[in-house]
Amino acid sequence: MNFNEYPIESLMYITNRPEIVFTHGKGSWIYDNNGKRYLDFIQGWAVNSLGHCNEGMLDALNQQAKLLLNPSPAFYNEPMAKLANLLTQHSCFDKVFFANSGAEANEGAIKLARKWGRKFKDGAFEIITFDHSFHGRTLATMSASGKPGWDTIYAPQVPGFPKADLNDIASVEKLINAKTVAVMLEPIQGEGGVIPATREFMQQLRELTRKHNVLLIVDEVQSGCGRAGTLFAYELSGIEPDIMTLGKGIGGGVPLAALLSKAEIAVFEAGDQGGTYNGNPLMTAVGYSVISQLTAPGFLEGVRSRGEYLRAKLLELSEERGFNGERGEGLLRALLLGKDIGNEIVEKARDMQPDGLLLNAARPNLLRFMPALNVTTAEIDQMMAMLRSILDTL
Numbered sequence: 001m002n003f004n005e006y007p008i009e010s011l012m013y014i015t016n017r018p019e020i021v022f023t024h025g026k027g028s029w030i031y032d033n034n035g036k037r038y039l040d041f042i043q044g045w046a047v048n049s050l051g052h053c054n055e056g057m058l059d060a061l062n063q064q065a066k067l068l069l070n071p072s073p074a075f076y077n078e079p080m081a082k083l084a085n086l087l088t089q090h091s092c093f094d095k096v097f098f099a100n101s102g103a104e105a106n107e108g109a110i111k112l113a114r115k116w117g118r119k120f121k122d123g124a125f126e127i128i129t130f131d132h133s134f135h136g137r138t139l140a141t142m143s144a145s146g147k148p149g150w151d152t153i154y155a156p157q158v159p160g161f162p163k164a165d166l167n168d169i170a171s172v173e174k175l176i177n178a179k180t181v182a183v184m185l186e187p188i189q190g191e192g193g194v195i196p197a198t199r200e201f202m203q204q205l206r207e208l209t210r211k212h213n214v215l216l217i218v219d220e221v222q223s224g225c226g227r228a229g230t231l232f233a234y235e236l237s238g239i240e241p242d243i244m245t246l247g248k249g250i251g252g253g254v255p256l257a258a259l260l261s262k263a264e265i266a267v268f269e270a271g272d273q274g275g276t277y278n279g280n281p282l283m284t285a286v287g288y289s290v291i292s293q294l295t296a297p298g299f300l301e302g303v304r305s306r307g308e309y310l311r312a313k314l315l316e317l318s319e320e321r322g323f324n325g326e327r328g329e330g331l332l333r334a335l336l337l338g339k340d341i342g343n344e345i346v347e348k349a350r351d352m353q354p355d356g357l358l359l360n361a362a363r364p365n366l367l368r369f370m371p372a373l374n375v376t377t378a379e380i381d382q383m384m385a386m387l388r389s390i391l392d393t394l
């Protein structure tokens with residue numbers, strides 16, 4: 001169908017979108033209404049952990065769709081229990097609450113920490129978060145985020161989120177007082193430009209939060225579920241947080257998120273937390289397929305080796321073109337361009353012929369790479385060749 005034949009005028013404007021309509025995808029490739037294909041290194045925004053239309057996920061979705069869609073969140077269902085159990089088996093956490101989006105999981109984490117503060121810490125409610133962090137688009141998670149400008153768009157903000165600087169333990173310590181209940185961070189800031197918290201900083205944070213009886217919350221909506229080369233990014237620093245949130249990759253493309261905590265932190269009482277679709281069997285059955293595939297023998301080793309491969313290729317390109325190197329973990333990486341040419345590259349890559357390339361510039365001076373975790377080295381090579389040909393035209 002021609003672009004003009006789609007009734008797009010009924011959609012509320014929220015951002016500038018290119019004049020193409022995506023119709024289908026398979027693995028690392030996505031196709032538009034003109035039949036043009038694109039090598040996809042965005043993958044739904046680090047969401048399609050197993051690429052487009054993964055067979056195992058489709059089987060789980062189809063089988064569950066015939067059995068039961070939603071018995072109501074007030075009843076148990078089998079996929080919700082199985083996925084929760086799989087997550088606790090493969091993490092340091094004991095309890096799981098399912099949500100529909102990363103922002104909602106983070107709202108849950110904020111509520112859980114505040115509830116814990118009310119119960120055990122004399123009503124402490126402040127959660128220290130970080131400059132340039134991203135935690136979602138609800139009012140509370142926007143207030144928790146350190147994205148420039150977000151303090152004023154929908155003012156007034158939800159109070160109680162003082163901001164510290166990532167990888168600067170003194171900036172955190174300075175903010176701790178009797179009202180502090182938690183510190184919340186992304187182990188790798190994703191939207192902020194793929195900035196990893198150092199192993200040393202994570203360990204200092206764990207020590208500091210223990211010393212002050214303050215909870216440590218990791219937002220692994222982007223860094224979790226294999227993206228960083230380990231099942232969860234907190235594993236990279238050898239610490240155990242008190243609370244973790246997951247989103248994006250856990251559903252492999254379907255709306256699913258989760259809030260996990262240690263048993264002693266799980267203090268919700270009847271009626272404190274819920275949601276109509278939370279833990280519905282259709283989405284949790286898909287999540288079970290995703291996490292089963294990620295934890296299958298050899299899968300995460302493969303993510304790490306392809307992450308190293310991408311890293312080496314990006315460094316090679318950086319040296320060749322005089323860029324500022326690269327950073328990241330596993331298959332969440334950024335190429336530091338040193339100048340604000342990111343958006344131009346993104347547009348040219350998308351519009352390239354005959355095949356396009358989908359990339360993201362999380363900031364104007366860098367490119368972010370978030371391919372499917374099962375991307376092949378041949379596809380990485382193909383992406384690098386396409387990127388080189390675009391750079392040649394600048």
Ligand SMILES: *Cc1c(COP(=O)(O)O)cnc(C)c1O
Binds near residue numbers: 186220223247248
């Ligand atoms: C994307 C993201 C969120 C928000 O997730 P949604 O599903 O869009 O609500 C929260 N935290 C981090 C780190 C993210 O990358």
